[in-house]
Every structure is written in C-alpha cells, then in structure tokens.
Amino acid sequence: xxxxxxxxxxxxxxxxxxxxxxxxxxxxxxxxxxxxxxxxxxxxxxxxxxxxxxxxxxxxxxxxxxxxxxxxxxxxxxxxxxxxxxxxxxxxxxxxxxxxxxxxxxxxxxxxxxxxxxxxxxxxxxxxxxxxxxxxxxxxxxxxxxxxxxxxxxxxxxxxxxxxxxxxxxxxxxxxxxxxxxxxxxxxxxxxxxxxxxxxxxxxxxxxxxxxxxxxxxxxxxxxxxxxxxxxxxxxxxxxxxxxxxxxxxxxxxxxxxxxxxxxxxxxxxxxxxxxxxxxxxxxxxxxxxxxxxxxxxxxxxxxxxxxxxxxxxxxxxxxxxxxxxxxxxxxxxxxxxxxxxxxxxxxxxxxxxxxxxxxxxxxxxxxxxxxxxxxxxxxxxxxxxxxxxxxxxxxxx
Amino acid sequence: xxxxxxxxxxxxxxxxxxxxxxxxxxxxxxxxxxxxxxxxxxxxxxxxxxxxxxxxxxxxxxxxxxxxxxxxxxxxxxxxxxxxxxxxxxxxxxxxxxxxxxxxxxxxxxxxxxxxxxxxxxxxxxxxxxxxxxxxxxxxxxxxxxxxxxxxxxxxxxxxxxxxxxxxxxxxxxxxxxxxxxxxxxxxxxxxxxxxxxxxxxxxxxxxxxxxxxxxxxxxxxxxxxxxxxxxxxxxxxxxxxxxxxxxxxxxxxxxxxxxxxxxxxxxxxxxxxxxxxxxxxxxxxxxxxxxxxxxxxxxxxxxxxxxxxxxxxxxxxxxxxxxxxxxxxxxxxxxxxxxxxxxxxxxxxxxxxxxxxxxxxxxxxxxxxxxxxxxxxxxxxxxxxxxxxxxxxxxxx
Numbered sequence: 001x002x003x004x005x006x007x008x009x010x011x012x013x014x015x016x017x018x019x020x021x022x023x024x025x026x027x028x029x030x031x032x033x034x035x036x037x038x039x040x041x042x043x044x045x046x047x048x049x050x051x052x053x054x055x056x057x058x059x060x061x062x063x064x065x066x067x068x069x070x071x072x073x074x075x076x077x078x079x080x081x082x083x084x085x086x087x088x089x090x091x092x093x094x095x096x097x098x099x100x101x102x103x104x105x106x107x108x109x110x111x112x113x114x115x116x117x118x119x120x121x122x123x124x125x126x127x128x129x130x131x132x133x134x135x136x137x138x139x140x141x142x143x144x145x146x147x148x149x150x151x152x153x154x155x156x157x158x159x160x161x162x163x164x165x166x167x168x169x170x171x172x173x174x175x176x177x178x179x180x181x182x183x184x185x186x187x188x189x190x191x192x193x194x195x196x197x198x199x200x201x202x203x204x205x206x207x208x209x210x211x212x213x214x215x216x217x218x219x220x221x222x223x224x225x226x227x228x229x230x231x232x233x234x235x236x237x238x239x240x241x242x243x244x245x246x247x248x249x250x251x252x253x254x255x256x257x258x259x260x261x262x263x264x265x266x267x268x269x270x271x272x273x274x275x276x277x278x279x280x281x282x283x284x285x286x287x288x289x290x291x292x293x294x295x296x297x298x299x300x301x302x303x304x305x306x307x308x309x310x311x312x313x314x315x316x317x318x319x320x321x322x323x324x325x326x327x328x329x330x331x332x333x334x335x336x337x338x339x340x341x342x343x344x345x346x347x348x349x350x351x352x353x354x355x356x357x358x359x360x361x362x363x364x365x366x367x368x369x370x371x372x373x374x375x376x377x378x379x380x381x382x383x384x385x386x387x388x389x390x391x392x393x394x395x396x397x398x
Numbered sequence: 399x400x401x402x403x404x405x406x407x408x409x410x411x412x413x414x415x416x417x418x419x420x421x422x423x424x425x426x427x428x429x430x431x432x433x434x435x436x437x438x439x440x441x442x443x444x445x446x447x448x449x450x451x452x453x454x455x456x457x458x459x460x461x462x463x464x465x466x467x468x469x470x471x472x473x474x475x476x477x478x479x480x481x482x483x484x485x486x487x488x489x490x491x492x493x494x495x496x497x498x499x500x501x502x503x504x505x506x507x508x509x510x511x512x513x514x515x516x517x518x519x520x521x522x523x524x525x526x527x528x529x530x531x532x533x534x535x536x537x538x539x540x541x542x543x544x545x546x547x548x549x550x551x552x553x554x555x556x557x558x559x560x561x562x563x564x565x566x567x568x569x570x571x572x573x574x575x576x577x578x579x580x581x582x583x584x585x586x587x588x589x590x591x592x593x594x595x596x597x598x599x600x601x602x603x604x605x606x607x608x609x610x611x612x613x614x615x616x617x618x619x620x621x622x623x624x625x626x627x628x629x630x631x632x633x634x635x636x637x638x639x640x641x642x643x644x645x646x647x648x649x650x651x652x653x654x655x656x657x658x659x660x661x662x663x664x665x666x667x668x669x670x671x672x673x674x675x676x677x678x679x680x681x682x683x684x685x686x687x688x689x690x691x692x693x694x695x696x697x698x699x700x701x702x703x704x705x706x707x708x709x710x711x712x713x714x715x716x717x718x719x720x721x722x723x724x725x726x727x728x729x730x731x732x733x734x735x736x737x738x739x740x741x742x743x744x745x746x747x748x749x750x751x752x753x754x755x756x757x758x759x760x761x762x763x764x765x766x767x768x769x770x771x772x773x774x775x776x777x778x779x780x781x782x783x784x785x786x787x788x789x790x791x792x793x794x795x796x
Contacts, residue, residue: 001568001605001666003516003538006673014679017470024469040467047461055689059453063445067650069438071422072415103501103654103683110682114537118401135680139512140401170399207399252465254688256501256654268399275404281412282533284508285501289687290652291453 005138015364016040016131023358030356036385039358041179041334043251043376045308051250054298058291066291072277074101074259074288078297082259085300090232098263100276101288103256105215105245110136111283112211112241112260113171115275117142121170126156128337128367130179130213145169146366154183154328154337158192165200171209172197174233177216180365180372181337182313182330184222187231194237207239207267215245215258216333218303221310238265246296248334248376249303257292309334312375312382319386320373324398334376337362341396343369351395355388403536413762414438414529421756428754434783437756439577439732441649441774443706449648452696456689464689470675472499472657472686476695480657483698488630496661498674499686501654503613503643508534509681510609510639510658511569513673515540519568524554526735526765528577528611543567544764552581552726552735556590563598569607570595572631575614578763578770579735580711580728582620585629592635605637605665613643613656614731616701619708636663644694646732646774647701655690707732710773714780718771721788722796732774735760739794741767749793753786 002010016039023037058066073079079096086092102108109132117123119141125133127146137144148160165172174193176185185193194210201208212233220230233240245258262273280287287293313330320327326339338359340348345361345368352359352371362370375382400408414437421435456464471477477494484490500506507530515521517539523531525544535542546558563570572591574583583591592608599606610631618628631638643656660671678684685691711728718725724737736757738746743759743766750757750769760768773780 001514001607002669002673003512003514003519005516006513006677009676009680010669010673013676017679020467021469042467044462047465051461051465052457055457056454059450059457063449063649064442066652067445067449068652069418069440070652071419106679106682106684108682114401115404116399116401118403121401132679132682136682139680209399251461254464254466254468254685256684256687271400271408275400275408278407278411279404281415281504281530282407282508282537283681284504284506284530284534285683286504286654287652289654289690292687292689 014131016360019358019360026356033384035356035358036381036388037358038373038375038377039360041248041374041376042253043248043304044378044381045251045304045376047251048299048302048304050299050302051252051295054295055291058294058298066294068290070287070290072280072287073099075293075297078293081297081300086261089229090235092232092234094261094263097273098261100260100262100273100280101293102258102260102280103285103288104247104253104258105213105243106132107256107285108243108258108260109133109211109213110139111276111279111285112243113137113140113142114279114283115272116170116209120168122166122168124161124164124169124172125366126174128180128362128365128370129173130175131364133173142170143168154178154181155185155189156193158196161193162196165196165208167204169200169208171211173211173213175213176230177219177332179216179333180335181328182333182335183328184220184230184331190231190233190236197237209266210237210240211243212240213243215248217244218249219306219309219334220332221306221313222331234261234263238263239267241266250299251304252292255289255292257288257296308379309376311379312377315379316373316375316382319389323390323393325393334374336373336375337370338373340369340371341398345369345371348396352392354395355392357385357388357392412529414758417756417758424754424756431782433754433756434779434786435756436771436773436775437758439646439772439774440651441646441702442776442779443649443702443774445649446697446700446702448697448700449650449693452693453689456692456696464692466688468685468688470678470685471497473691473695476691479695479698484659487627488633490630490632492659492661495671496659498658498660498671498678499691500656500658500678501683501686502645502651502656503611503641504530505654505683506641506656506658507531507609507611508537509674509677509683510641511535511538511540512677512681513670514568514607518566520564520566522559522562522567522570523764524572526578526760526763526768527571528573529762531571540568552576552579553583553587554591556594559591560594563594563606565602567598567606569609571609571611573611574628575617575730577614577731578733579726580731580733581726582618582628582729588629588631588634595635607664608635608638609641610638611641613646615642616647617704617707617732618730619711620729632659632661636661637665639664648697649702650690653687653690655686655694706777707774709777710775710780713777714771714773717784717787721791723791732772734771734773735768736771738767738769739796743767743769746794750790752793753790755783755786755790
C-alpha cells in the first residue's frame, strides 16, 4: 500500500536514527550509564539559561501575538534582528526580506530544494556528507553527485569537484564546520570552490547555487579563528544561500528553529525567496514554530558554552590517538571521524557495540571505512567511556 | 532558475495568504480597526490560560528533556496521554504506537501522502475543500478528484462519490466540521461514504484509505452533539487515518503542533506507521516542536471557550441572513460560506474589498460562486463590521 519511494526507504531506514533507538534499547536493558551512545548529534550540554529566561518573558505577552499565524517567512522583528546581527558580524547588508525562518536547517534545505530542483537535476555533495541531504535530493527526484575529499585533511578534492560539475548541476552543498568530520574549510578551499563555480557558470551560461549549511558555525575550536568569525560564503560567491539552525548553538534541536538567507545578489533572488515561502506552505511547515522564533530572535548572539565541547574533544581525540586510532583532527562541530582499524566498517561497529559504544558507520555518510563519534555528550560520559574505547582498541589489535 | 513545479505555483500563489497580506497592508494604511479581515483562520480568541501555565511549568525542567531530539514519532508520554484521551472519549483502544506527533495537521497530511502516494494515484476531495490539500497532492504528482456536494446542505453527493472512485483511488479526505462550509457530516453521511468505500475495496481488491482531517473537532455548535462527541471515523471504517491539530482548539496555530492516528486495524498499519515516521525525517520536520508536544500533552482535554465562537456565528450568520445573503448554516468550525449574490465571485470580492471586508472566494476551495468568511475574530470586530456588510448588501442590490 505504500508509495514505491517509501517502500524502498522502509528497508533502508536511517542508520543514525537506528543507532539512537538501539541506544535507548540498550540503556533500558543495562542502565543508561553503562551505554555509550555517540550516535546522534543531540546536545547533552544544557541550553543557555537565556532560553528559559526569554521563554518566561515572552509567554507573558498576549497569546495572540506569540502563538498565532504570521507572515509565512516568519515574524518581521525576528528577521530584522537576524539580518542586523549578520550585517554587524559579516559586513553584509541583508534586510528582513532576505531572511526566511524555517523548521531548523533540515526544513530549510528541503524547502530550498523543492523551490529549485526538477527531476534529473544534479546536486553536488562533498564526501563524507550528512545523510539527510540524500533524502531531500530523493524527495524531488534529483541526482546526487559526490565529490571525493583529500583523505589527508578532508578538504574537498578540487580537481574532482571541477570534473563533477555538469550542465545539469543546479546546486552544490557545503557544510563547514563539517558533519561528520569536524573539519573547517580553509579560505583557500572557499576561494578554490567558488572560483571553479564561477568558471562553470560561465561555461554553461547559467547560475549554479551554492548552499552553505551552517548549523555548526558557532562551534569552532581552532586558533585561526579564535575570537573572530569564520569566513562568510556570500562574500566569496554571489549565488550563495546560507542555511542556519539554532539547534546546536543553543542546544534546542527538538524545537525545530532555524532560518535561511537568500541575498539580493543571487540569481533570481526575488522569485527564489517567493518560491521558498510558497514551498514552506506546500510542504505543511506553514511557518517556523512561533514562540521559538521569538526566543531565537532574542538569543541571536547567545551560544552554549563551547568550552565544554572543546574539553570533550580534547579528551576523546587525545585518548583515541593514544590508543592507536586514526582520526581526522576535529576543528569544529562535535564529531570525530575515526578510521575503522582493519578497514571493515561492519566488524568495527559490531566490536564497538560489544563494548556498548554506539557509533554511525561512514557508509551512512557516503564514505565507508570510517565511523562517526558524536561528542556532544557530558564530559563525565566521555570519561566513563574511555575504558570501553580501550577495550575496543584491544579487540581491534591496536 | 526555479523548478517547473514552483514556477507554476509562483503566479498562482495562495489566495488565503494573499488576502491575509492584503489585510495587513490595508490595516497599516487605514488603521487595523477599519479593516475587516475575515480571510484567514487565525484565532483572535486568546489561548486558554492553561497554555501559559504549562509553558511556565515545563520550562522549569531540565532543558535537555524539553528541547532535545526524541523519538521521531514524538515523546512517548505525550503520545500515551493522547491515546488514553481518545480511548476514554471514543471507546477506541489505541496505544502510543498508533500516535505520531506532527507539525500541525498540514504537516501530518503531507507526511501521510508522501508515505502513500505514487505519481498518478488518485486522491478524492469533497468540494468545497481546504486548498492546502491541492498542494500536498501536487507535491507527490498524484491526481485530485473532486466530489460534488448536495448544494442544499453541503453533505457530499453519494452517487457522485461512487462514480469518482476508480482502481487508482488511494486516498479519500473528509473534513468535518468543514472548512470552508462549517458543515458537520451526519451519521448517515458517514455510514453512506464508508459503505461505498467498502464496496469499492471489494470490487478493486485493494484497500482505500480514508483520511479524516479534524482540526475543528472541538468546535461544534449543533445540539445533536451538545455535550457528547462527534462520531469517530475509525469506528465506521477500518482503513481510517485520523489527523488532528491543536491549532484551533487551543488557539496556537503558529506553534505547529498536531498528531495523526494510524489504527492497528488499518491495512499495512505497521509499515504505514514506520513509513510516515521516515517521511517525517525525509521532509525535514525531524520531529514535531518539542516544548509544544509537552504543552499539548498537558492540555489534551482543554479547549478555548467556544462560546465566543458561537456568539460570533450567531451574530454574523443572523445578520447576513437578515441582509438577504444566502449562507450555509455553520454547525461547527469558524467559517460561513456565503453565496455570491448575482453569481460573479470576482465582482463580489471586489465590492467587499471596497467595503474593506476581506474574504476568500469559493474558487480557492474548488467551488466558485461562494465566498468564505472566517469568524474566528473578536466579537467586537464582528459588531463593527456589520455596517460594512450592510453597505455591501446595498452594493449587491439585496
């Protein structure tokens, strides 16, 4: 009785969700404290106190101005605050008209793809990639084209990128700080990618959109960008769409709140903004959740204490290296991408499971032979997991 | 640069959204109090005080248990509360596994359609119908098949229904209390429709799903069902899917919170539940907004004071009849479907606009020659609008 598309998905399922549910199951069997679930990006670090404060403050207002319908792009005053913050931080000149509130980054990306993609259009992803992109591409019967990374530093391979762009390329997705590698793209990478895009636009005589998916923008641990900001892609390439989510920065992923930015300079900007607002309705989002639009607007420059994540990263990364694992050094986000010793991903995940460590295999990210460790958990949990990782290293003969 | 589908939508737009935005524009020109915007179902009656109370209470809990990811179907304890409430009220025997939390009814319907529909499958709607259904059908390249009403009482025409069901019919949508007519289906209608469905299932040898879209379930003004409940469709037909939204009952449409119910007895129930959960992820909803899941769970049997709506209905309906308009008597929801005097819908809407009354034409609902008046506004606004309606009656030579 199911649609053919969904029938095909039913067997497959989501490997991340599956690991998450397996974690819940094991937790109820052996006690939560004896299961080391590193499968999902569900921040265990509390939301900043400002969230509670603003919810309490806003809920005191007239219910009709906080729980009602509003313009499908979201509350104007919230979009103004976001535009002002971006302009102050990145020297851009957005107005509220360039900002559309969304149900997180996932909601934003699906809306944008609906607005842009015809069946057969090609979307370029950089390996390894967030598995959700695959679903959004499948929704609109577009084609996924994957670009290989340089296996040394997990920056994209520029020559492979150039080769993979065709007449049908409509959209390129970048994600830095990256899920699942934790890598931050260098300015050289940004310049390289956008230079090639400009060449190819000229060659094919039409625009190619770049979608920068930035839920981890505020989670950056490298010293090149200590107190300053990561480069902002719109400054390098006109046809850039920025997608942002408050999920990670504010530890509120369940609230489904984010936004996207379509600059005036992007090709067909006005129509694209209009189309993405229509798509928001057509997909049943209608609008981003209203109370949390206001909360996000009030907290637009607040973030969770990333010292906690940095501490987690340092302990886990250093331990894994000491135990003989090979990892990509994570510069941002909250993931470590570890090479599976011996190369057999399934065997490695099985061994980890035997140590009650839950990870997601690189295959889920289009890059087998690795596993993702999500370290947005408590420091205590990481400390308690170290003997399990040591046992795992032993099982893998490291 | 847009997808072909979106290009075609761009010109069309949403007539309801357009009227809403026109209302905002006129309001800022002439003052909000001088514009009578009856275009959108945005409750102007405040949310019950319980909403504020529960938000304040829940926000005091650990942020990780209220703003984090949870199972994609929603919090188990919330789904349990909903199942228990339905079981108590309707004598059903649902468990939490039958309930999936959604981003309102719109989010639910699109998710269900994605799980069910292949291109070319037929979806039957009852004229006049909520325009959002059209979008959801278009998303998955299915075909809309519309059944005519009996123009006397706006119950569906049974013979037309029977004729319109084909081998390709996958889904039938019913919506009672109805948007835009305010009509409640009689038990005779329910028995008639489901009897025909059973016949046709037998004839074609496969199941046909019935989706009952019930955002207005709690808004009922007729005396047949004074303190009791409206009939529950799952009791009449096995392959029923119930869709509910808290938007109207609790005056919180901006929060995007609702749920759907897939009974164990429905064909392929287990797979359909699984598929709709996967679709929730694939469409970028991920999960229904988390804090408001908990709020809805706490308020599952609370509703806004519908006396206000009843008072609005009585005043407006009686006045319109007195002025010579022909209206379908509204038994539930918060809409009056008025016949356009003279029959020219465009002329009528233009005349109403000149009186600063904003309505939505019947064409938007697949039923020209009528206009929808949404009376979920303040009683005061209805009182103030009466001279404008009187002027409109004069302009239409009533």
